[in-house]
Amino acid sequence: MIKKTTIDKVFEATRLEEVIGDFVQLKRSGSNLKGLSPFTDERTPSFMVSPVKQIWKDFSSGKGGNVIAFLMEHEHFSYPEAIKYLAKKYAIEIEETQQTDEEKKIADERESLYLVNKFAAEYFSNQLLKTSQGKAIGLSYFKERGFTTETIQKFQLGYSPDQWEAFTQEALSKSYQLTFLEKTGLTIVKEEKKFDRFKGRVMFPIHSMSGRVLGFGGRILDNTKKAAKYLNSPESDIYHKSKILYGIYFAKQAIAKQDICYLVEGYTDVIQLHQRGVENVVASSGTALTPEQIRLIKRLTNNITVLFDGDAAGMRASLRGIDLILEQDLNVKVCAFPEGEDPDSFAKKNNQEQIQAFLNENAQDFIQYKASLLVEEAQNDPIKRAETIRDMVGSISKIPDAIKQEVYIKTCAKLMDISEEILYSSLAQLMAGKQKSDVTKPKPQPMEVVKLQEAKPRINRQHALERNIISLLLRYGNILSEFQDFAFKLTDEGEVFLEPEIQEAKVYEKVYLDLQEDEIKFTHPDFKVLYDKIMETFQAKGELKVDSFIQDLSPAEAQEVTSILMQQEREQLHRWEDQEIYVKNKSELEPREVNETILNLRLFLIKQKVNELLEKVKDNPELHHEEIIMETMDYKALETVIAKKLGRVL
Structure with missing residues (x-):
């Protein structure tokens, strides 16, 4: 157990706004700070932080408390884990009393999965940097990609030996249970046999926003083997690939500070750009972009620039996922690299200033870019042209902001040489269809309304x-x-x-x-x-x-x-003063x-x-x-x- 003196030191050193600022983009609101809820899907801020009181309140979910409560809610930490996280952040030495065997046994399963992954990351890293096989195969691969030793260590890159049970046997010898090795997906168990999932692969640990290892991605280097080039950990209690972005732990502060996030496809894209000084970059890890991943970015910024490979097929594939970003009411730009280049190769050939200059000069508004690309493809084909117009209006219909919709309609009308009235008409049809599909429940009959009103609890x-x-x-x-x-x-x-x-x-x-x-x-x-x-x-x-x-x-x-304490802050969120309604300050x-x-x-x-x-x-x-x-x-x-x-x- 952690000593009381250590806990007291942690609370004395901790600043709530600094800790939450690592996970949520906060903006000044009087003496407080506000941001988007990290617990619900919302477009207007309902999350308040009071630096004076050192408490926070999320009015959309009802959650609130101190810094420990935030870490326990957001990162699913136990109380000791939260204390240890803060101690590490503020460079405080942890003093612990000796745990009994019984206390070790009752550690929950979730923590056991984290511990297994932590051990695996350290094991793969040691194999890469300290064994002859790891150096010859894994380290040489990363060096060829242009990664420095510092970068390799920062991202905890590793190597899994090309042996059936090397990792599994090592973990078992260190008293890690086979049950948890199997649940994390590190070990595959079939009947009486057990073997390493990532045998003979270079390893990319996937971190949570707080830096804990959730799972792994492994790349095979032997092209003669009939196996998937990339292999990811299976879903588990701690790893959900649709809810995490590769590199978010290393990028979060840069994203919040620069108020923009660059989105790429692969692990090496993230690492190479980060190494060159462009740190506000994350990847969807080769999976289709999901609303949960977009909301993860939205906690830090409202601005996303999607970086495309130079080939046209890659551009079209990436375009399909961007409608989801528009639905979340984010500002989206796209930037295509020169033909034959991807973010990894381009970053390898250029320094930070050159990369940043290229991104600034070539990033285009998504709607304009998509319209230009599709119009060019359609050319003089009337059928393709009609499909292009429907495609563009479909993207515009995803945008919740009516003003943005109108601006884009006008822009598309000029680019496609078509009347605004036609585009507005198509948009109205799409919006009407969407509203119709959203209605899943019939309106209650008069008697049902009466019953609902009767059921409404009275204030005590x-x-x-x-x-x-x-x-x-x-x-x-x-x-x-x-x-x-x-x-x-x-x-x-x-x-x-x-x-x-x-x-x-x-x-x-x-x-x-x-x-x-x-x-x-x-x-x-x-x-x-x-x-x-x-x-x-x-x-x-x-x-x-x-x-x-x-x-x-x-x-x-x-x-x-x-x-109770944040009631005044809740009233601030409504911006009553904009309507000339002045709430008494308490x-x-x-x-x-x-x-x-x-x-x-x-x-x-x-x-x-x-x-x-x-x-x-x-x-x-x-x-x-x-x-x-x-x-x-x-x-x-x-x-x-x-x-x-x-x-x-x-």
Whole structure:
């Protein structure tokens, strides 16, 4: 187990905005930062980070918490894994207590798969760099590709020996279980036999966005063998090829910083460009581009440039996947290399300045490029020309932004020498067809609508008030302030009146004493637990620091606290000020809000008690009513007093 002193050092050094910035493109929004949700598919930001409070909230999925919660949600880390990741990032030495054999046994399966892949990456790397076979076959291949030793080590490139069980036997001798070797796909088990999947191949580890090895790609070097040129790890609990991009771990910071991502096809394309200084590049690893992969890029930037090989067949194949990028509302450009060149070969022959200059000068808007290419192919063939127009309008229909659609329609009309009206008409037909296909459920009948409305849960006012008290304690509990209360006084004529009194106290003291005076207990179980923990913290330390308080909460409690604290940030996302609607800023304490919240809760409970007494009379007509009536009148009198304090008329 990791020592408490190490955990404390990690939290002291960690900056939430820096950690999340490695995974999500964040932009300043007042004192906070905002970005697109990394957990859902969205086009407008609903993800907020508070550097001051060191918490985050994703309003689209409801998730939130501190830096550990983010890593556990986003990277599926366990708590110790998250601590170790942060310790590595901030160069903090990990101190651990010795794990027992029993603790090692209960390590979850997911972690076991990661550990097996980590061992495999190290094994393949050692085979490449330290064995005669690896140097002669694997290392010489990478050197021929122009990769430096530094690059080879950075990308953890390796070599799998040309022997049936070399890796498997080594892993088993190190106490790695065959079950996990098989589940990662590193070992193939058939009946009584077991052998290495990547036998005789150079190895390309595939990393997650946080740098963990998810799987491998292996390239065979012996062309005489009847085997696939490239072989990838099979799908597993940790490796889903449709959801990962090769090189994303090494490219993420450059993509976010330069606000553009270059998309290529192969591993070597990524590595060669990266080695030349163009680091904001990723590959789809030879698979068809998927929406999940595009959303991975969108977390970092809205700008993608797809790099094509110089051959026409390759261009047409790549064009087919770009409609998916348009659907995600990203800005897409394409750049074709000279005939006979691909990103790898071109980067090998040029330095960073030359490569960047070529990309800047030759990158074209996708729609314009596609239109020019297809028009050239169609030439004077009327049928091909008609197909080309339909193809172009189909691509434009994928774009969610109506303004962009109009701009592209005008551009295509000029390029194809066709009227805008025809293109608009075709677009309208396509859009209508899309909307029709999207409707999968029949509209509910009137009776169904009534049932849906009846099923809608009502807001529990007491729970809402309890939540508001938690909010006040979290936001202002430490603050010393003056509170106006009222005391009963008598006039010379003997009439009762309320006289204002000023009391000085910290907010948490004011709340605690007022609730104690009326013996008010929280009814919502989650809020009761939070209230008790908050008060325990204040009484023990005299203050509450959100970033350290949230560390000791369960994930569910931390999520609720984050939701409460980030409510103001949620209102910022709606940009009410653009509509001249100004939301009150809650960064400063208003003592009146504390008084009113407590009084509203008192008033609610009094009304609830009055209703209970009336129901008691109604259900039991034989009861002696005088005592109940007197008790009811006392409560109604108290209700009137509280209403006066609130400035209301009953």
